[in-house]
Amino acid sequence: QVQLVESGGGLVQAGGSLRLSCIGSGRTFSDDAWGWFRQAPGKDREFVAGINYFGGATAFANFVQGRFTISRDNVKNAMWLQMNSLKPEDTAVYYCAAALNGLNVPTTLDSYTYWGQGTQVTVST
Numbered sequence: 001q002v003q004l005v006e007s008g009g010g011l012v013q014a015g016g017s018l019r020l021s022c023i024g025s026g027r028t029f030s031d032d033a034w035g036w037f038r039q040a041p042g043k044d045r046e047f048v049a050g051i052n053y054f055g056g057a058t059a060f061a062n063f064v065q066g067r068f069t070i071s072r073d074n075v076k077n078a079m080w081l082q083m084n085s086l087k088p089e090d091t092a093v094y095y096c097a098a099a100l101n102g103l104n105v106p107t108t109l110d111s112y113t114y115w116g117q118g119t120q121v122t123v124s125t
Helices: none
Strands: 003-007 010-013 018-025 033-039 046-051 058-060 068-073 078-083 092-099 119-124
Touching: 003 092, 018 033, 018 092, 018 119, 033 068, 033 078, 046 068, 046 078, 058 068
Parallel strands: 010 119
Antiparallel strands: 003 018, 018 078, 033 046, 033 092, 046 058, 068 078, 092 119
């Protein structure tokens, strides 16, 4: 059974940091692109960041503005999102996802095949 499991969410004050992790199992993800998406209450799920299969290319949403970094380890089937300078508007459920075409970094939901269950990030004022 293919699974993506996120962890690392929580409650943090504005200006603080969190590091999200995503661990894959059930298959190798070394040829896949990985991505992070988020969904706030009442809003659509949106792209946050992504990384191609070997980590040579990354992409970030405009709202990230240099605050987040993304990394991966293909041996561990793992990906991380380091989030710094968090703002209350970053509050959302964060999802990791894997796209079968790993050469580039897709930014649309329908490009991703596998999804995790999400981890809640809450940023207080």
